Amino acid sequence: xxxxxxxxxxxxxxxxxxxxxxxxxxxxxxxxxxxxxxxxxxxxxxxxxxxxxxxxxxxxxxxxxxxxxxxxxxxxxxxxxxxxxxxxxxxxxxxxxxxxxxxxxxxxxxxxxxxxxxxxxxxxxxxxxxxxxxxx
Amino acid sequence: xxxxxxxxxxxxxxxxxxxxxxxxxxxxxxxxxxxxxxxxxxxxxxxxxxxxxxxxxxxxxxxxxxxxxxxxxxxxxxxxxxxxxxxxxxxxxxxxxxxxxxxxxxxxxxxxxxxxxxxxxxxxxxxxxxxxxxxxxxxxxxxxxxxxxxxxxxxxxxxxxxxxxxxxxxxxxxxxxxxxxxxxxxxxxxxxxxxxxxxxxxxxxxxxxxxxxxxxxxxxxxxxxxxxxxxxxxxxxxxxxxxxxxxxxxxxxxxxxxxxxxxxxxxxxxxxxx
Numbered sequence: 001x002x003x004x005x006x007x008x009x010x011x012x013x014x015x016x017x018x019x020x021x022x023x024x025x026x027x028x029x030x031x032x033x034x035x036x037x038x039x040x041x042x043x044x045x046x047x048x049x050x051x052x053x054x055x056x057x058x059x060x061x062x063x064x065x066x067x068x069x070x071x072x073x074x075x076x077x078x079x080x081x082x083x084x085x086x087x088x089x090x091x092x093x094x095x096x097x098x099x100x101x102x103x104x105x106x107x108x109x110x111x112x113x114x115x116x117x118x119x120x121x122x123x124x125x126x127x128x129x130x131x132x133x134x135x136x
Numbered sequence: 137x138x139x140x141x142x143x144x145x146x147x148x149x150x151x152x153x154x155x156x157x158x159x160x161x162x163x164x165x166x167x168x169x170x171x172x173x174x175x176x177x178x179x180x181x182x183x184x185x186x187x188x189x190x191x192x193x194x195x196x197x198x199x200x201x202x203x204x205x206x207x208x209x210x211x212x213x214x215x216x217x218x219x220x221x222x223x224x225x226x227x228x229x230x231x232x233x234x235x236x237x238x239x240x241x242x243x244x245x246x247x248x249x250x251x252x253x254x255x256x257x258x259x260x261x262x263x264x265x266x267x268x269x270x271x272x273x274x275x276x277x278x279x280x281x282x283x284x285x286x287x288x289x290x291x292x293x294x295x296x297x298x299x300x301x302x303x304x305x306x307x308x309x310x311x312x313x314x315x316x317x318x319x320x321x322x323x324x325x326x327x328x329x330x331x332x333x334x335x336x337x338x339x340x341x342x343x344x345x346x347x348x349x350x351x352x353x354x355x356x357x358x359x360x361x362x363x364x365x366x367x368x369x370x371x372x373x374x375x376x377x378x379x380x381x382x383x384x385x386x387x388x389x390x391x392x393x394x395x396x397x398x399x400x401x402x403x404x405x406x407x408x409x410x
Contacts, residue, residue: 091304099304101304118303
């Protein structure tokens, strides 16, 4: 399984990578904004999962979701917003744009596992402990 | 049952940090009650304050029990897929058919903690059983601790709590944001009632239920208490009604009058006809 982590915070990317690796996802690619993310996805192979922050310079998370949903060959990609943005209206906008799930920062590793399971990605959480998702 | 004082909380905060490196924030004081009252019952002391006294004395078995209880994570929404599958596929359709004339359904979450189980049921009924729109739904949640019951009643959840297994579609449909919290919609909250209740003590008179959820509670009780609680649960279920227990719990070998029914990857217990 291939996962794309898009967040302008290096610390947050690293934390999400760490959680994914513990769940057995070893093919993790990272982007610091939407533009870099689109280039990475175009470079293939298409990720099965994208974890997308909202507030980023250059191209924000919402615009990235719109871009990712334009291409038919990327439709199978599960997209989860991982963000501090929790205004009701904006959450609805992200879901309407094509995001499949929504995780609000801060979060715990267990919350990631449960959300991925809602996306049909039942990953083995055996190694995931009390990791705190941080508040960035 | 007395609850923890601020001083008890400070002691526990330090104790948990030394043992598990987990920092309990001040606003998590309610967790002390949620998590420790079952330990109080199981270990036979009188209160959380006595539990703290035992910790100060260095009672090893109580230390382990407290660390275990305090380091468990937040309650999840739709916790464990199997029981909710059982409700969706077998139990709700069955009760709807049984009660078609009365147009009423009564559900009791008997160890409701901060309310996620009962609110999850309310969301499931609203989202997937629209035919119940005109029914009278009695959704009761009870717990041991006053502070926990009050939190359940408030329907307010932090983002840490809201993240735990709640589908985004339900988050936007059934919650509004108020500052740092998410509040459950009035349309659902108005169908629920939360009350204080100690399962291990004699039960006060109450109406019968179609479904009782009593998950991961019996594990805290000794065998005579388990038997007493299960007998009382049977007496408060309508014939043909369902009891749902935790994965590690069963009625088998403890009480008669239930039929084990496999459903949704778990086992539920149906009250036999009188």
